[in-house]
Amino acid sequence: MLRSFPERSAAGSAESRAVWLDLSSPDDGEKRAVEQRFGIRIPDLAALREIETSSRLRVDGKTLYMSAPLIAGINTGHWQLAPAGFILTPDALVTVHYAELAQFDAVEKAVRDTPDLTPASALATLLEDIVDRAADHLEHASEVISQASQSLFFEDTFRSGLGRETRKIREIMRNMGQASDRASRVRYAFLSIGRMVSFVLDRCTPELDQALQDRFEALQHDIASLDEFETSLGGRIQLLQDAATAFISIEQNDVVKVLTVASVVGIPPVLVVGVYGMNFHVMPELGWPLGYPFALILCLLSALVPYLWFKWRDWI
Incomplete structure (x- = not known):
């Protein structure tokens, strides 16, 4: 045009x-x-x-x-x-x-x-x-x-x-x-x-x-x-x-950090539960009246210790 x-x-x-x-x-x-x-x-x-x-x-x-x-x-x-x-x-x-x-x-x-x-x-x-x-x-x-x-x-x-x-x-x-x-x-x-x-x-x-x-x-x-x-x-x-x-x-x-901390905190209780899940005839704690509460407290402490350590290092 x-x-x-x-x-x-x-x-x-x-x-x-x-x-x-x-x-x-x-x-x-x-x-x-x-x-x-x-x-x-x-x-x-x-x-x-x-x-x-x-x-x-x-x-x-x-x-x-x-x-x-x-x-x-x-x-x-x-x-x-x-x-x-x-x-x-x-x-x-x-x-x-x-x-x-x-x-x-x-x-x-x-x-x-x-x-x-x-x-x-x-x-x-x-x-x-x-x-x-x-x-x-x-x-x-x-x-x-x-x-x-x-x-x-x-x-x-x-x-x-x-x-x-x-x-x-x-x-x-x-x-x-x-x-x-x-x-x-x-x-x-x-x-x-x-x-x-x-x-x-x-x-x-x-x-x-x-x-x-x-x-x-x-x-x-x-x-x-x-x-x-x-x-x-x-x-x-x-x-x-x-x-x-x-x-x-x-x-x-931050998301990955939370997931990492959660996984690390959960490892020790799994270890404790795994130990007491073993089929051994001689395991004294199995005969204790307070053996079950003892295992629960041990799981709690094993999770709490790494959590407090992460908190002290200011990673969470």
Whole structure:
């Protein structure tokens, strides 16, 4: 599908008057029309997926070819990285992508009736929206991590039983894992955008007015701050994941400790009972009137002594 902005008038074609052309999963006919009009080559999906810097950022005369992965599937909850191409020519900005990207739909409304729109200003507007959305995603991830921290460190977690709290912490760790995965995808996207911004400033500064230069430089500063924030967020996530694992291990160790103490305390009485269960003809205690109470007391003492020893060592 081919969209062009600003909207064409009745007197002219979209390609002849458009400042920004957006190709969403274009067919061969749409590609050829744009290529012939601007003398460019529209990359296919395989080319956009290339990860080498030389493939993502290159110049051909006065035309800049750039690509970056963007976040798709936000509305459905199934996030994925979708590559998008940006072709900046002196006459128009051409974007191409093969997945539905909310960023392009939102910017379309912003630039549809913008006066004095230029290809570079359209690109700046598009990148600003992408970076703003990246900041929103990181803020949401930070809220998830803050809730997990509150649950782990400030709530009395282990009072309702190990099984229930294990399920609770497993859910917390799943939420943190999702937040970490999404934050890493967002970081990969905005760092790619940062390389694009530096590339545009390096190649186009003489042609950009001061206002546009300031916008691109502000994008660089925003991306640098987002990178620092994501790095800090990653450290918090790692700390909470380690803490959650440690809490589960501590609780499990307490359970194992109780079972170990119980088994050790029970061994001496079993030994006593085993001795008096032997079939010997000569066993004086069998003829004592108090032989049975004596054996019970001996079983009790044999269990009490190791228990008191564990208590004295502060193992229970």
